[in-house]
Amino acid sequence: MxxxxxxxxxxxxxxxxxxxxxxxxxxxxxxxxxxxxxxxxxxxxxxxxxxxxxxxxxxxxxxxxxxxxxxxxxxxxxxxxxxxxxxxxxxxxxxxxxxxxxxxxxxxxxxxxxxxxxxxxxxxxVTVVDPGAVRPGGGGPAYRVFTPYYRSWQAQKWRDEVAPPAKVTLPSGLSAGTMPAIPGGESPDAADGGETQARRRLSEWLGAIDEYGDRHDDMPGDATSRLSPYLRFGCLSPLAVADAARSRNAEPYVRQLCWRDFYYQVVNAFPRISTEAYRPGAGDEWREDADALRHWQDGLTGVPVVDAGMRQLRAEGWMHNRARLITAAFLTKHLGVDWRLGAKWFFRWLLDGDVPNNSGNWQWVAGTGNDSRPYRRFNPIRQARRFDPEGVYVRRYVPELKAIGGSAVHEPWRLPAGVRSGLDYPGPLESHRDEAVWLRP
Known part of the structure; x- marks a missing residue:
């Protein structure tokens, strides 16, 4: 036997x-x-x-x-x-x-x-393509830049999906153990876990996947799959999701799954990604500012799009990807706070928080990781006006600003003094950099 x-x-x-x-x-x-x-x-x-x-x-x-x-x-x-x-x-x-x-x-x-x-x-x-299967032509254990990795990844032959077993036979007399109680968590609006829920969400998502390329940055439209927590815990097979997306010619979404694989191959070669800069010598001049960090964590920076993202994180254990970029860039590039502190905060709250993607993306934004343009900056106001033009996303998560109409919600400090005084909302934090760069309309 x-x-x-x-x-x-x-x-x-x-x-x-x-x-x-x-x-x-x-x-x-x-x-x-x-x-x-x-x-x-x-x-x-x-x-x-x-x-x-x-x-x-x-x-x-x-x-x-x-x-x-x-x-x-x-x-x-x-x-x-x-x-x-x-x-x-x-x-x-x-x-x-x-x-x-x-x-x-x-x-x-x-x-x-x-x-x-x-x-x-x-x-x-755990990934679509095995982390060690795609290696740079010039040698080295991992690709450092995404685009050449994506080309090689696309050329790989994917393994075949395997069917679920029809029957599972346990040894007799084996104690299965007690299922732990389900705790409350910290985010009241967090998604529920499990393969059943995951497969239902995937089925629903495939009906809208054709719009992903045009709408994935639409912050108020919430047009992303929200499948990342299920991929993180393996409630969904990354290969099965990629196969389903590719069968519908949804290459923009397949590309995002490739980004996930990309960071896995990075971590496979550089396991210290959560604690050390991927690019040696990068990001050595971080500012210690516990007050700024706390305001950022609490969604009280005074920059509405940043605060909306941080409050969504607490409420749902998830954040829109565009908001992740904006909030991470604000902490690192505008406030000058160490990316490791931001990554740790995200890792506490995110349902999809894992080492490769959470730390990899934080390093990308901070300019210490795999971004080929490490000095890239995100102007939060321009980002908000572009991806939340009427302020719908901001008002959804920052109720103090619901009374402000249209795009004016993105810069409440520019409102008349009488209006500002009636808002229970702080003014923007002072940055150690030139505020005019990011406050400019």
Missing amino acids: RTAVVLFTRDLRVHDNPALAAACANADQVVPLFVLDPALSKLSPNRTRFLHQALADLRGTLRDKGGDLVLRTGDPVTETMKLAGEVGATMLGAAADVTSYAKKRETRLTAECAQQRIALRLFPG
Whole structure:
């Protein structure tokens, strides 16, 4: 009787799950396992809530197939090997990943499996294209610039999606463990987790995907997919989403999925992306300003489009991508505050917060990362007038300004003194740079 353990990590789904499919095809008994690591549960209440919802949904799906999701709490490697010994497993499968945390887990699993004579296999599934499959022609472990990576990525042959198993057979007498309670999280309007919810949202999104190229920067229209949290936790297969988008010739959206893969290959080669500048010597002159950082975190900078984005983050555990660029640029390029502090704040709140994309994008905006134009600046007022021309997005998240009509909402400090005095809204923070650059209409 051949028994396999499948360690779920960031692949919380049954559709196009190579590790689960291989185990069900090659073993008589399969133990789907997730280990709750107490060290990670403290990082983000929002993501903990989303994770627990996803686990409950995955357990329900596996039970429908005759199996279950076995839950354990503690060190992932210790608990996995303990369970493998209990069930007499000869095979262990898991999804390969790129972060330092994941690499250390994989190294330890490799050593433990070798000692216990268990065949360990790491499978693709966290990205569309394997992070190590696309390498620069001139050598080096990773592409540093997106466009040449995108060309090589497009030329790659993608693997075939795998079907979900029809049946999952557990060893008899195995305790599945108690499902953790679903915590409240911190964002009242956060999306719900789980593969069922993810597949429903994907189906709805595909009906509007043709408009993505023209409308993805439309801040009030909210015309993006909002699938990023489901991709982050693997409730959706990135490959399946890319296949669906490509079948509809939605290349602008496929390009965004490529950006996600791009940062995974960067982190695969540069795991310290959350703590060190990717470009050596870049960004060494950050300003310490706890007051400015706090006002930015609270959405009280006095620049409406910035404050709207930061308040959306707290309310939903998500932020429109254009708003992410504006708010991150404001903190780093206008207030001169270290990008690591901004990345840490985003990482606390974002449902889709992960190391490659969160830290990679922060470094891109700050000019320390993979941007080929590191001195690029975003004028928040021009950005607001271009992507929220009537101020609909701003008024949605900054109710103090609802009474101001049209685009005037973007610069309340220019209103007549009598009107300004009636607003319960602060004036703009002073920047250490030339305010006239970004306050100019």
